[in-house]
Amino acid sequence: MADIDANAGVVGPLRAHHHGISVPDLDAAITWYHMMLGFQLEKRLSIAAIPAEVAFVRRGDFRIEIFEVAGAAPLPEDRRVPNRDLKTHGNKHLCFEVPDVPTAVAALRRAGADIAFELCVEGNPTAFVRDCAGNLIEFLQPFPDTP
Template identity: 55%
Template sequence: MPEFAFHHGGVSVPDLDAAIAWYGDVLGFELERRFTIDAANANAAFVRKGDLRFELFEVPGAASLPDDRRYPPRDLQTHGNKHVAFRIADLDAFLAEVEAKSADVAMVVREKFGAGCFLRDCAGNLIEFVVED
């Protein structure tokens, strides 16, 4: 198998400027660049934090994220991409930080198999953060 590495995750959002601000304010991403995708009638941006990137898309008239996609257990009942996950060192410290920034915590998991949480971004997209032993 040829070598490959993760490059970015992509999410559709209703307001590109609000999403750039949310990913910056809540998670510390910085705007890397803005661009348009003519074939999709989309305004887009890459936000970056170290080697991590998100591509954000704003498409006029796009449908809102369905409610079932906003809660992790219900989201699993629909085929397709679910979320991206990032490793964190301390769940309680992470939760305290993002809650202080008024982040929308969708779910906290503390199980024998591991601990973590899911946040909803400003458009309701799920992002997982996991503690790795």
């Protein structure tokens, strides 16, 4: 195997910049991500080559790029259910680490979020919610330190 810096890979250092999603209503998605998760609108633009209306929403150093494309196919029902979505290749979900999943889910539920399900993975609380377009978002508590 070639000498590869375990922290850099072959392309050098990486830092998450954004995650892209497609939605049927750009304004509704901007509002949802602001109200539910505290993202702020950073920029709106049109991309004539697609054509699409696009928004970047940002929280801290992380962005979500939201596309509205006229005539796009709706999200299939299986893509809205975490365990069924795994049976289709492709990107699965966006995940955020939060200090306390049950507290975060309770706040999202009070705000009207669509909770897909809550579970524990090896004793670690995890939850999935759907945004206003059905895209899956996971919330994960930091894994406890292992001896």
